[in-house]
Amino acid sequence: MAKTGILRLRLTNFRSYEYLNLEFGSSFQPVVLTGHNGAGKTNILEAVSFLTPGKGLRSARLSDVARRKTAETLLNADVACLPERWSVMADLQTHTDQVRLGTGTIDGTDRRQVRVDGKNVSKQSELGRYCKCLWLTPAQDRLFCGDPVARRRFLDRLVQAFDEGHAQRLSEYNAAFKQWSCLLREGRFDHSWLTALERQLVSSGVAIAASRLDVIHRISTYLIQAENPLFPTAEVILTGVLEQQLLTRSALCVEEEFAERLKQSRKIYADGGSVAGPHTADFKVIHAQKNMDAALCSTGEQKALLLSIILAEMKTQMHEQGQCPLLLLDEVSAHLDVKRRNTLFDILADLPTQVWMTGTDPFSFLHLSNRAVFYDVEDSNLSLQKVA
Numbered sequence: 001m002a003k004t005g006i007l008r009l010r011l012t013n014f015r016s017y018e019y020l021n022l023e024f025g026s027s028f029q030p031v032v033l034t035g036h037n038g039a040g041k042t043n044i045l046e047a048v049s050f051l052t053p054g055k056g057l058r059s060a061r062l063s064d065v066a067r068r069k070t071a072e073t074l075l076n077a078d079v080a081c082l083p084e085r086w087s088v089m090a091d092l093q094t095h096t097d098q099v100r101l102g103t104g105t106i107d108g109t110d111r112r113q114v115r116v117d118g119k120n121v122s123k124q125s126e127l128g129r130y131c132k133c134l135w136l137t138p139a140q141d142r143l144f145c146g147d148p149v150a151r152r153r154f155l156d157r158l159v160q161a162f163d164e165g166h167a168q169r170l171s172e173y174n175a176a177f178k179q180w181s182c183l184l185r186e187g188r189f190d191h192s193w194l195t196a197l198e199r200q201l202v203s204s205g206v207a208i209a210a211s212r213l214d215v216i217h218r219i220s221t222y223l224i225q226a227e228n229p230l231f232p233t234a235e236v237i238l239t240g241v242l243e244q245q246l247l248t249r250s251a252l253c254v255e256e257e258f259a260e261r262l263k264q265s266r267k268i269y270a271d272g273g274s275v276a277g278p279h280t281a282d283f284k285v286i287h288a289q290k291n292m293d294a295a296l297c298s299t300g301e302q303k304a305l306l307l308s309i310i311l312a313e314m315k316t317q318m319h320e321q322g323q324c325p326l327l328l329l330d331e332v333s334a335h336l337d338v339k340r341r342n343t344l345f346d347i348l349a350d351l352p353t354q355v356w357m358t359g360t361d362p363f364s365f366l367h368l369s370n371r372a373v374f375y376d377v378e379d380s381n382l383s384l385q386k387v388a
């Protein structure tokens with residue numbers, strides 16, 4: 001399979017970077033960024049994540065991404081400083097073509113522009129046609145124990161890679177739910193308005209649940225075939241009401257039931273109650289070899305389970321779409337013992353895609369010497385490094 005990756009990456013006024021230009025060969029070896037805390041490693045991964053639709057790996061407000069001037073620069077400035085415009089540009093080798101992707105803001109606000117081969121495109125989702133990207137960050141290390149919102153976000157990113165309409169349906173569902181909940185909480189029982197919103201909630205809601213089920217089913221094939229016992233088989237179980245119902249009932253039945261439940265819940269919701277739907281859905285993961293809920297596994301075991309899911313998603317994409325997504329692993333070594341870490345590096349070095357990794361200690365990547373491009377990051381300056 002042809003390798004995919006970034007040939008050139010250019011950042012302008014992005015977080016701590018006023019300007020950065022990186023160029024890579026077409027062998028797309030893993031890129032390893034190491035340096036002290038605050039050196040600027042994660043910022044680079046975040047910039048790469050903006051080559052896909054959405055809010056990037058930090059789920060940041062776009063205005064926060066624009067480079068803030070330091071106190072010293074502000075002191076020397078002649079005029080009051082406006083928020084910076086920021087941009088990320090990349091020459092990307094896909095499995096078929098080379099494409100130039102650009103994104104950024106015009107005036108430091110929350111409007112993100114996207115360009116493909118120098119032409120403005122109106123929808124961010126266009127980026128997804130060229131660039132797919134998966135990531136793991138330290139914030140996800142406790143994904144199985146923490147906030148369900150983060151788990152849903154993780155799940156929906158897995159789904160979006162296969163279903164281009166998923167993000168659109170999620171935003172339609174969320175917009176309708178917001179209106180529905182506002183009407184009820186303000187005591188405005190406008191029957192025909194509520195019914196119209198419920199129709200929207202039912203049609204996009206059941207489609208969202210069906211897509212989640214479908215993608216987890218497809219990934220599960222590769223989860224079961226996990227090739228290395230150090231990265232255990234993760235059994236993913238969707239626990240959302242609609243997802244559960246779809247396992248045994250037709251989509252039509254589930255739609256009818258959801259419509260009825262929404263209607264019956266109006267009063268309860270208006271009084272401060274809740275209603276279950278795709279917005280409350282969740283999933284749990286079982287460590288299959290140990291038959292143990294992931295939430296009860298050790299921190300390192302949880303990280304290995306997450307990596308198993310990510311690797312299975314990558315394999316599914318490779319087999320179904322003929323392209324392997326870019327992979328961003330922030331603080332990749334955290335919680336992994338030496339054996340697991342080196343086994344992971346072997347797996348990553350063989351993937352037909354560019355894998356970006358960060359860490360504070362270059363020597364923890366020694367196993368990858370001669371198989372990766374190493375950069376030392378210091379004060380948002382990058383220099384090539386030899387790690388041997």
Ligand SMILES: Nc1ncnc2c1ncn2[C@@H]1O[C@H](COP(=O)(O)OP(=O)(O)OP(=O)(O)O)[C@@H](O)[C@H]1O
Nearest residue numbers: 015016037038039040041042043064065066067068
């Ligand atoms: N909008 C911004 N403008 C300027 N600097 C920013 C902006 N946002 C974040 N920074 C700064 O960028 C610096 C580098 O952050 P980054 O998260 O990349 O560090 P890191 O190398 O990943 O560190 P760690 O090892 O602690 O994870 C931080 O000092 C942070 O305060």
Ligand SMILES: [Mg+2]
Nearest residue numbers: 041042043330
């Ligand atoms: Mg970091």
